[in-house]
Amino acid sequence: MKKLLNDPARVVDEMVEGYASAYPQYIRQLASSPRALVRRELPPGKVGVVIGGGAGHEPGFMGYVGQGFADGVAVGNIFASPSPGPIVAVTEAVHQGAGVLYIYGNYAGDGMNFDMSAELAAMSGIRTATVRITDDVASAPSAQAEKRRGIAGFVLLFKMAGAASELGYNLEDLAAVCAKANDRTRTMGVALSPCTLPQTGKPAFELADDEMEIGLGIHGEPGMERGKLATADEVAERLLGAILGELELSRGDRVAVLVNGLGSTTMMELFIVFRKAAAILTERGVSIHRSYVGEYVTSMEMGGCSITVMKLDEELEKLIDHPADCSAFTQA
Amino acid sequence: MKKLLNDPARVVDEMVEGYASAYPQYIRQLASSPRALVRRELPPGKVGVVIGGGAGHEPGFMGYVGQGFADGVAVGNIFASPSPGPIVAVTEAVHQGAGVLYIYGNYAGDGMNFDMSAELAAMSGIRTATVRITDDVASAPSAQAEKRRGIAGFVLLFKMAGAASELGYNLEDLAAVCAKANDRTRTMGVALSPCTLPQTGKPAFELADDEMEIGLGIHGEPGMERGKLATADEVAERLLGAILGELELSRGDRVAVLVNGLGSTTMMELFIVFRKAAAILTERGVSIHRSYVGEYVTSMEMGGCSITVMKLDEELEKLIDHPADCSAFTQA
Numbered sequence: 036m037k038k039l040l041n042d043p044a045r046v047v048d049e050m051v052e053g054y055a056s057a058y059p060q061y062i063r064q065l066a067s068s069p070r071a072l073v074r075r076e077l078p079p080g081k082v083g084v085v086i087g088g089g090a091g092h093e094p095g096f097m098g099y100v101g102q103g104f105a106d107g108v109a110v111g112n113i114f115a116s117p118s119p120g121p122i123v124a125v126t127e128a129v130h131q132g133a134g135v136l137y138i139y140g141n142y143a144g145d146g147m148n149f150d151m152s153a154e155l156a157a158m159s160g161i162r163t164a165t166v167r168i169t170d171d172v173a174s175a176p177s178a179q180a181e182k183r184r185g186i187a188g189f190v191l192l193f194k195m196a197g198a199a200s201e202l203g204y205n206l207e208d209l210a211a212v213c214a215k216a217n218d219r220t221r222t223m224g225v226a227l228s229p230c231t232l233p234q235t236g237k238p239a240f241e242l243a244d245d246e247m248e249i250g251l252g253i254h255g256e257p258g259m260e261r262g263k264l265a266t267a268d269e270v271a272e273r274l275l276g277a278i279l280g281e282l283e284l285s286r287g288d289r290v291a292v293l294v295n296g297l298g299s300t301t302m303m304e305l306f307i308v309f310r311k312a313a314a315i316l317t318e319r320g321v322s323i324h325r326s327y328v329g330e331y332v333t334s335m336e337m338g339g340c341s342i343t344v345m346k347l348d349e350e351l352e353k354l355i356d357h358p359a360d361c362s363a364f365t366q367a
Numbered sequence: 368m369k370k371l372l373n374d375p376a377r378v379v380d381e382m383v384e385g386y387a388s389a390y391p392q393y394i395r396q397l398a399s400s401p402r403a404l405v406r407r408e409l410p411p412g413k414v415g416v417v418i419g420g421g422a423g424h425e426p427g428f429m430g431y432v433g434q435g436f437a438d439g440v441a442v443g444n445i446f447a448s449p450s451p452g453p454i455v456a457v458t459e460a461v462h463q464g465a466g467v468l469y470i471y472g473n474y475a476g477d478g479m480n481f482d483m484s485a486e487l488a489a490m491s492g493i494r495t496a497t498v499r500i501t502d503d504v505a506s507a508p509s510a511q512a513e514k515r516r517g518i519a520g521f522v523l524l525f526k527m528a529g530a531a532s533e534l535g536y537n538l539e540d541l542a543a544v545c546a547k548a549n550d551r552t553r554t555m556g557v558a559l560s561p562c563t564l565p566q567t568g569k570p571a572f573e574l575a576d577d578e579m580e581i582g583l584g585i586h587g588e589p590g591m592e593r594g595k596l597a598t599a600d601e602v603a604e605r606l607l608g609a610i611l612g613e614l615e616l617s618r619g620d621r622v623a624v625l626v627n628g629l630g631s632t633t634m635m636e637l638f639i640v641f642r643k644a645a646a647i648l649t650e651r652g653v654s655i656h657r658s659y660v661g662e663y664v665t666s667m668e669m670g671g672c673s674i675t676v677m678k679l680d681e682e683l684e685k686l687i688d689h690p691a692d693c694s695a696f697t698q699a
Binding site for chain 1: 423579631692
């Protein structure tokens with residue numbers, strides 16, 4: 036895959052510079068730590084919400100700093116966790132005395148770096164709490180949910196955290212509502228084609244011209260099964276089937292649905308997948324309270340998509356309806 | 368390129384159904400004409416703004432119906448103009464007595480179908496005015512600007528039209544301000560890889576592994592020159608250079624800048640391109656009033672990007688700052 040790049044070693048730094056110059060209304064780049072981006076205007080007194088993760092998932096994670104979302108983000112190298120340096124820098128910049136929530140995908144590297152950052156923050160007198168996102172049904176059996184990875188459900192979880200913190204939740208309550216939202220969120224994805232790492236110029240994995248892989252991770256981690264490319268409707272049934280098997284949705288339940296494109300899959304395809312997902316939910320008497328269709332968390336130009344469902348309750352419905360304004364997600 | 372589809376012949380209909388079920392807060396699909404989508408809530412009394420074009424450019428054009436944007440859209444087949452049926456249906460649905468503006472890209476098919484629709488609308492007593500978008504610098508020499516095609520500048524032009532119509536402009540003034548905005552908008556693009564047509568499963572054109580084509584059209588129309596793949600900075604210089612040669616920007620001028628991805632080019636690359644474009648403009652003393660970076664008008668999964676610059680004046684600055692809320696573009 037051809038890419039528009041300059042120096043492959045400076046890809047992430049140049050991207051962050053570009054982002055900071057494109058969207059000064061949302062974020063400022065910390066001079067002391069250029070991989071640390073902080074929300075331009077922090078509502079006074081609230082608990083800070085800090086996100087972070089590897090680059091290569093744009094508009095995640097930089098795009099989710101702003102009103103109703105996170106207060107700061109630490110940006111790692113491509114598909115690699117940020118180090119404690121920028122995480123701590125963001126933590127200190129967004130801390131207003133009420134503590135800081137770390138919310139990120141459940142990957143070993145992110146866990147290690149955020150945990151080290153939490154220890155460093157504690158030494159500076161900053162209390163933190165942590166929620167690890169584990170929405171990927173395909174990444175471990177349901178009995179081992181704590182081993183599951185986080186994928187596109189990120190976006191809805193960040194939204195919950197941002198909304199609740201702006202509504203005045205304290206640190207403990209904020210962590211609790213995000214943990215609840217995480218428990219009620221499931222994602223399942225399918226990959227059709229690989230992305231190419233800028234550093235190596237090589238594809239991250241291989242799939243034959245007529246193959247797809249269900250549950251393949253957003254960094255190319257092995258999925259649940261590889262099979263022949265199916266129709267959009269069959270894929271929607273398969274992905275949603277796995278989610279519905281766990282969420283136990285009943286007639287009258289309300290959900291938020293996110294159909295996420297991994298990079299090179301067109302919105303045309305995403306809408307066709309959404310169409311079937313909506314039909315299946317409607318047939319079961321489940322009401323779609325909010326829908327989101329687009330590229331929210333990518334794997335560079337990987338081909339494929341995922342379906343995320345969050346089972347709402349009254350509290351989560353209020354949080355998902357809360358206004359938001361950041362570069363990747365605006366809701367009036 | 369593998370695609371998630373069902374019946375290739377029903378791709379557009381299924382996509383429109385999916386869109387309508389995903390975003391009922393923005394649009395409703397007309398029962399009498401399913402390729403006609405109308406804004407959910409029309410502000411009373413204003414001039415109607417109708418857009419339209421071929422499918423395959425998602426989130427264009429369906430995504431640009433909503434607050435601060437268009438009032439209705441007619442959706443054609445892939446890369447083909449909508450027929451007068453849905454255009455007239457939309458026109459009648461959005462007309463409130465103050466006339467209707469047609470604003471669309473300058474392509475022969477769209478021109479013919481919108482002109483026929485204008486005649487049909489006139490028979491029903493609906494006054495229309497037309498603005499054809501001609502922002503693509505690469506598509507004809509500047510002396511023949513009326514032959515130029517419309518590409519990503521669409522988005523900013525639709526925003527002007529939506530904002531001005533909501534601010535109470537009458538039909539003549541609305542057409543005039545959009546024509547002025549079009550005169551002050553230039554786009555130049557580069558393609559790196561083709562898209563595949565769902566009907567044929569074949570790529571729309573071919574480019575070697577180390578080639579790019581400057582000025583290639585969003586339907587694969589021939590560009591200005593084909594050459595070796597350059598760096599992101601060189602591409603930004605080349606694209607912006609052509610634009611600056613025409614817009615005659617001086618120190619102190621204010622612009623809006625849109626870096627648009629054609630489909631499979633990552634946001635990482637788009638931000639790197641934007642970074643250089645911003646540096647060039649800043650060096651010239653030109654102030655970037657608003658930036659937009661992302662996939663706004665695609666050619667399915669084509670690889671490449673474009674840079675659009677609109678030279679603002681006081682009136683256009685007010686219009687670009689006007690709030691917007693549609694599925695593809697929200698601005699608080």
